Amino acid sequence: MAKPSLPGAKRRGRPPQNPWVTALSLAQTVSDQYALTEAEQSLAFKTALVLRRGAIIVELGVMYGRTAIILASAAKLTGAHYHGIDNFKMGSSLAEVEANLTKLDLQGQIHRGDTYTIRWSKPIDYLLIDAGHDEMNMRQDTARWLPLINPGGLVLFHAYNPDIDFTDPHFPVKRYADERTLGWTQIAYIPNLLIKQKPLT
Numbered sequence: 230m231a232k233p234s235l236p237g238a239k240r241r242g243r244p245p246q247n248p249w250v251t252a253l254s255l256a257q258t259v260s261d262q263y264a265l266t267e268a269e270q271s272l273a274f275k276t277a278l279v280l281r282r283g284a285i286i287v288e289l290g291v292m293y294g295r296t297a298i299i300l301a302s303a304a305k306l307t308g309a310h311y312h313g314i315d316n317f318k319m320g321s322s323l324a325e326v327e328a329n330l331t332k333l334d335l336q337g338q339i340h341r342g343d344t345y346t347i348r349w350s351k352p353i354d355y356l357l358i359d360a361g362h363d364e365m366n367m368r369q370d371t372a373r374w375l376p377l378i379n380p381g382g383l384v385l386f387h388a389y390n391p392d393i394d395f396t397d398p399h400f401p402v403k404r405y406a407d408e409r410t411l412g413w414t415q416i417a418y419i420p421n422l423l424i425k426q427k428p429l430t
């Protein structure tokens with residue numbers, strides 16, 4: 230028997246979904262190989278929500294696009310623009326990532342090429358560095374991309390760990406993040422993800 234409705238009761242519908250839960254469920258439709266963890270993606274998502282309309286998000290290292298979906302979901306809410314850069318030498322492909330974004334009704338531009346040689350000159354508001362974590366890649370990526378961040382803009386270093394020494398394969402992430410963002414403000418740190426803000430002046 231149907232339940233009698235109480236006078237004045239609102240019609241029941243589905244409660245609106247939390248934007249993070251929606252973004253995560255979309256991201257979970259693609260492979261998580263080498264992707265940021267859920268905790269890291271949650272922090273990256275929340276941080277991207279502070280961006281203004283028209284802000285530029287760049288992710289170096291897209292792989293299957295799991296974090297691309299998270300950041301493009303945040304961009305959809307704020308009016309920012311997502312760009313992902315990858316040479317696609319590790320198994321995924323530009324066509325696959327583009328098709329996934331389209332299928333999920335997300336906007337974003339994916340660029341194929343090496344992070345240190347691809348043509349790019351636009352100022353950036355939010356940069357996620359997650360391509361090669363070795364000495365050569367980190368040296369070149371930080372030299373090339375950090376100067377493109379706008380004053381007050383953000384950089385996220387994936388695979389950053391403050392407690393490792395030079396014997397750890399991710400030591401170059403720590404080394405170049407520390408050396409090349411001296412004087413920047415630390416916004417957040419959780420294991421493997423450091424977020425810093427470039428000074429305003």
Ligand SMILES: C[S@@+](CC[C@H](N)C(=O)[O-])C[C@H]1O[C@@H](n2cnc3c(N)ncnc32)[C@H](O)[C@@H]1O
Nearest residue numbers: 263264265290292295296315316343344360361
């Ligand atoms: C750790 S995975 C990226 C994972 C992605 N950020 C995510 O969370 O889903 C690293 C990616 O960087 C790419 N990559 C590594 N070195 C690169 C380079 N020098 N230029 C462009 N892409 C590079 C690899 O092809 C790979 O897809």
